[in-house]
Amino acid sequence: MKDVSVGICGLGTVGGGTFNVLTRNARLIAGRAGCNIRITRVASRRAREDMDLGDVPFSTDIYDVVNDPDVDIVVELIGGYDAAKELVLAAIRNGKHVVTANKALIAVHGNEIFEAAEKAGVVVAYEAGVAGGIPVIKAVREGMAANRIDWIAGIINGTGNYILTEMRAGREFSEVLKEAQDLGYAEADPTFDVEGIDAAHKLTILASAGFGVPLQFEKGFTEGISKITPYDIAHAELLGYRIKHLGIARRRDDGIELRVHPTLVPQSHLIAQVDGVLNAVLVDGDAVGQTMYYGPGAGDEATGSAVIADIVDVARAVATESKLRVPYLGFSPDAMEDLDVLSMEDIQSAYYLRITALDRPGVLAKIASILSEHGINIESIMQKESELKDGRIPVIILTHTVQERQINRAIEELEALSDTDGHVVRIRAENFN
Amino acid sequence: MKDVSVGICGLGTVGGGTFNVLTRNARLIAGRAGCNIRITRVASRRAREDMDLGDVPFSTDIYDVVNDPDVDIVVELIGGYDAAKELVLAAIRNGKHVVTANKALIAVHGNEIFEAAEKAGVVVAYEAGVAGGIPVIKAVREGMAANRIDWIAGIINGTGNYILTEMRAGREFSEVLKEAQDLGYAEADPTFDVEGIDAAHKLTILASAGFGVPLQFEKGFTEGISKITPYDIAHAELLGYRIKHLGIARRRDDGIELRVHPTLVPQSHLIAQVDGVLNAVLVDGDAVGQTMYYGPGAGDEATGSAVIADIVDVARAVATESKLRVPYLGFSPDAMEDLDVLSMEDIQSAYYLRITALDRPGVLAKIASILSEHGINIESIMQKESELKDGRIPVIILTHTVQERQINRAIEELEALSDTDGHVVRIRAENFN
Numbered sequence: 001m002k003d004v005s006v007g008i009c010g011l012g013t014v015g016g017g018t019f020n021v022l023t024r025n026a027r028l029i030a031g032r033a034g035c036n037i038r039i040t041r042v043a044s045r046r047a048r049e050d051m052d053l054g055d056v057p058f059s060t061d062i063y064d065v066v067n068d069p070d071v072d073i074v075v076e077l078i079g080g081y082d083a084a085k086e087l088v089l090a091a092i093r094n095g096k097h098v099v100t101a102n103k104a105l106i107a108v109h110g111n112e113i114f115e116a117a118e119k120a121g122v123v124v125a126y127e128a129g130v131a132g133g134i135p136v137i138k139a140v141r142e143g144m145a146a147n148r149i150d151w152i153a154g155i156i157n158g159t160g161n162y163i164l165t166e167m168r169a170g171r172e173f174s175e176v177l178k179e180a181q182d183l184g185y186a187e188a189d190p191t192f193d194v195e196g197i198d199a200a201h202k203l204t205i206l207a208s209a210g211f212g213v214p215l216q217f218e219k220g221f222t223e224g225i226s227k228i229t230p231y232d233i234a235h236a237e238l239l240g241y242r243i244k245h246l247g248i249a250r251r252r253d254d255g256i257e258l259r260v261h262p263t264l265v266p267q268s269h270l271i272a273q274v275d276g277v278l279n280a281v282l283v284d285g286d287a288v289g290q291t292m293y294y295g296p297g298a299g300d301e302a303t304g305s306a307v308i309a310d311i312v313d314v315a316r317a318v319a320t321e322s323k324l325r326v327p328y329l330g331f332s333p334d335a336m337e338d339l340d341v342l343s344m345e346d347i348q349s350a351y352y353l354r355i356t357a358l359d360r361p362g363v364l365a366k367i368a369s370i371l372s373e374h375g376i377n378i379e380s381i382m383q384k385e386s387e388l389k390d391g392r393i394p395v396i397i398l399t400h401t402v403q404e405r406q407i408n409r410a411i412e413e414l415e416a417l418s419d420t421d422g423h424v425v426r427i428r429a430e431n432f433n
Numbered sequence: 434m435k436d437v438s439v440g441i442c443g444l445g446t447v448g449g450g451t452f453n454v455l456t457r458n459a460r461l462i463a464g465r466a467g468c469n470i471r472i473t474r475v476a477s478r479r480a481r482e483d484m485d486l487g488d489v490p491f492s493t494d495i496y497d498v499v500n501d502p503d504v505d506i507v508v509e510l511i512g513g514y515d516a517a518k519e520l521v522l523a524a525i526r527n528g529k530h531v532v533t534a535n536k537a538l539i540a541v542h543g544n545e546i547f548e549a550a551e552k553a554g555v556v557v558a559y560e561a562g563v564a565g566g567i568p569v570i571k572a573v574r575e576g577m578a579a580n581r582i583d584w585i586a587g588i589i590n591g592t593g594n595y596i597l598t599e600m601r602a603g604r605e606f607s608e609v610l611k612e613a614q615d616l617g618y619a620e621a622d623p624t625f626d627v628e629g630i631d632a633a634h635k636l637t638i639l640a641s642a643g644f645g646v647p648l649q650f651e652k653g654f655t656e657g658i659s660k661i662t663p664y665d666i667a668h669a670e671l672l673g674y675r676i677k678h679l680g681i682a683r684r685r686d687d688g689i690e691l692r693v694h695p696t697l698v699p700q701s702h703l704i705a706q707v708d709g710v711l712n713a714v715l716v717d718g719d720a721v722g723q724t725m726y727y728g729p730g731a732g733d734e735a736t737g738s739a740v741i742a743d744i745v746d747v748a749r750a751v752a753t754e755s756k757l758r759v760p761y762l763g764f765s766p767d768a769m770e771d772l773d774v775l776s777m778e779d780i781q782s783a784y785y786l787r788i789t790a791l792d793r794p795g796v797l798a799k800i801a802s803i804l805s806e807h808g809i810n811i812e813s814i815m816q817k818e819s820e821l822k823d824g825r826i827p828v829i830i831l832t833h834t835v836q837e838r839q840i841n842r843a844i845e846e847l848e849a850l851s852d853t854d855g856h857v858v859r860i861r862a863e864n865f866n
Binding site for chain 2: 017021022024025028029031032033127133134135138139141142143144145146147148212270273274285286287288289290291292293294295296299301302304305306307308309312313336
């Protein structure tokens with residue numbers, strides 16, 4: 001049986017998990033891969049005192065891996081942008097195949113990296129970058145190969161989903177965030193997670209792999225969950241909805257919707273039931289309809305599982321020298337379309353609006369007529385006399401689907417109304433139809 | 434761009450869906466596959482007046498496809514056992530690759546077919562045979578390649594799941610079955626679906642692909658849903674459970690559990706929320722933990738989607754002539770283990786028991802002591818005075834996990850008790866721990 005040699009760069013959470021699973025399940029993995037996958041070198045800035053690397057040579061210089069002529073596959077698990085990019089490009093120049101879990105790298109520098117890999121005739125694989133252990137890139141690029149994928153919607157950040165899940169018990173965002181930090185679910189600086197940047201990285205990759213368009217991270221829209229209140233969560237529930245932090249990508253004839261924001265989803269839909277740190281990605285194809293992929297979006301061995309699935313695929317490709325590999329973004333470069341990402345004003349959505357209004361006669365009529373003038377139909381409206389406070393009362397409205405442009409203009413007018421407190425809360429809603 | 438030529442045998446539901454999607458999305462599929470996939474011949478016993486085959490030659494003799502020297506991939510969609518087996522073996526002898534949606538064929542004759550294909554150096558692919566449009570074979574064989582898969586549990590028959598979903602409203606099995614037949618969800622002879630044979634075919638394949646053991650359909654256990662009552666469904670709900678018709682495969686050191694039966698699952702688990710005709714497969718791996726794959730388990734284009742995903746994979750393999758393909762059952766033949774399927778007496782489960790007892794003093798004590806003598810611990814017990822009828826009252830018990838052997842002996846003694854009506858209802862329960 002042929003040996004394929006793997007060098008791991010980075011021994012943090014995912015690096016450790018990958019090393020441990022590859023070692024523990026070596027025989028089983030060889031049985032699936034048809035070749036022995038051997039870790040022949042490991043490098044990391046910091047040594048891991050808690051890990052037993054056996055007789056695998058360890059180095060603190062990651063370039064010892066990249067420059068080792070015996071390494072077939074370089075596994076990039078150092079994270080970040082610049083150092084990772086240099087490392088991956090150097091590996092490609094050296095004729096190495098690359099497996100990475102780095103979503104930021106692929107979302108931001110993927111077009112350049114794939115082009116370099118294509119020229120060098122090597123493979124760059126990134127399953128572990130999206131939704132951790134869930135093999136969703138494989139599902140989108142290969143499992144759904146027959147389909148025109150129309151949209152993808154995912155809970156692709158476990159930290160955010162944990163926070164929103166806990167907030168359903170009436171707890172405030174800041175309190176749950178602190179708890180998530182204490183539990184190790186959230187970083188000391190939680191920006192990447194709670195502001196949706198991490199999710200936007202993953203969504204960018206999913207959209208490109210699904211639709212066959214270049215990676216366009218910088219054009220996506222991102223809104224975090226830090227302004228979500230237990231009040232809005234409770235009222236969304238009364239309307240039959242649940243608030244999830246979704247990444248949504250939709251393919252339209254005139255462009256791509258690419259957006260991460262808090263979203264009302266019907267409680268009856270399976271994705272509303274995905275709680276805690278877990279991830280789920282819903283993919284809609286013209287032939288298959290809706291499919292969903294669910295599981296752990298993070299964790300040492302869970303993410304390691306996806307890293308190793310890529311290593312096995314690449315190891316098979318190493319042995320075949322085939323030109324007919326699965327294309328990086330699902331489609332051959334010459335079959336890709338140069339569709340632009342649409343501006344948020346052009347997207348379509350339903351909306352939850354919370355308007356704090358003075359309790360005066362005629363206020364509801366004014367609100368309704370502003371919405372009507374902008375062509376916005378109301379699906380539900382809620383106002384409870386018992387919530388009157390300081391002469392003000394919240395009016396909650398769920399609209400039908402309209403263009404974001406229409407809602408923006410209506411909100412401007414609602415906020416300018418002397419009968420409101422000048423601030424309208426707006427959360428987008430999806431029915432997955 | 435290279436052309437790969439496909440011949441379709443069978444133009445029923447799935448054949449029609451496959452033809453239509455391959456034709457409609459031809460350009461998109463070529464962009465993903467890196468080659469043009471062209472349907473060059475179609476054969477079916479009966480012509481489809483409702484379909485436009487364009488200029489593709491049609492024949493009523495399926496061997497016109499198998500014997501056409503220009504066909505690279507034979508797509509077997511005629512269904513059934515013997516004729517399909519002959520067709521597939523003939524195609525393999527002619528050096529054709531084969532894609533099939535036929536779970537019965539693979540579950541019963543797969544070992545023989547794979548051996549013939551291995552010798553002939555061709556590929557046989559069967560994604561569409563399990564859970565329709567959900568790419569779960571790909572997930573298990575490739576996406577989870579790093580994992581020792583410990584168990585697989587799935588809702589893999591849409592008809593049965595539709596019936597159990599509708600029965601939650603208090604309706605009887607026979608009434609809902611008739612409705613399902615009228616809606617076209619159930620066959621005139623519903624045995625394959627409601628007695629779990631169809632699910633057992635799929636489970637056999639999933640278990641082999643996940644665990645790396647030969648296909649052993651004939652040794653599996655199958656129990657249908659025709660004896661489930663709205664009463665037991667309602668009482669399972671009171672206990673916090675939902676009754677689903679699950680296929681469960683568990684890998685143990687001493688063998689494989691392989692069983693299809695009605696099962697109580699916790700309402701809080703995502704799989705309990707999978708309703709109607711939809712399918713979902715839960716896979717537990719030692720590295721990744723639990724992942725779930727959800728979507729349509731049947732339908733013309735949904736199943737066609739899986740057929741075409743296989744065609745794309747095979748088309749890439751055709752061009753590479755690689756020896757290092759994904760192994761049929763996930764593992765290279767020499768890496769497979771000869772683990773036997775365990776007898777049902779050896780499986781472990783929790784149990785829901787409904788005992789109809791005479792309303793006499795001391796009955797509960799007798800029941801409890803029989804369970805206790807067999808080492809069976811009780812998790813919950815329910816008995817409502819209001820349900821007393823003709824001097825009899827139902828006693829509902831949920832046990833902890835024990836061996837099926839223990840429950841069988843206890844049920845024998847409970848049924849022999851003069852204080853009961855001689856019939857104990859038993860439904861297995863899973864907590865997915």
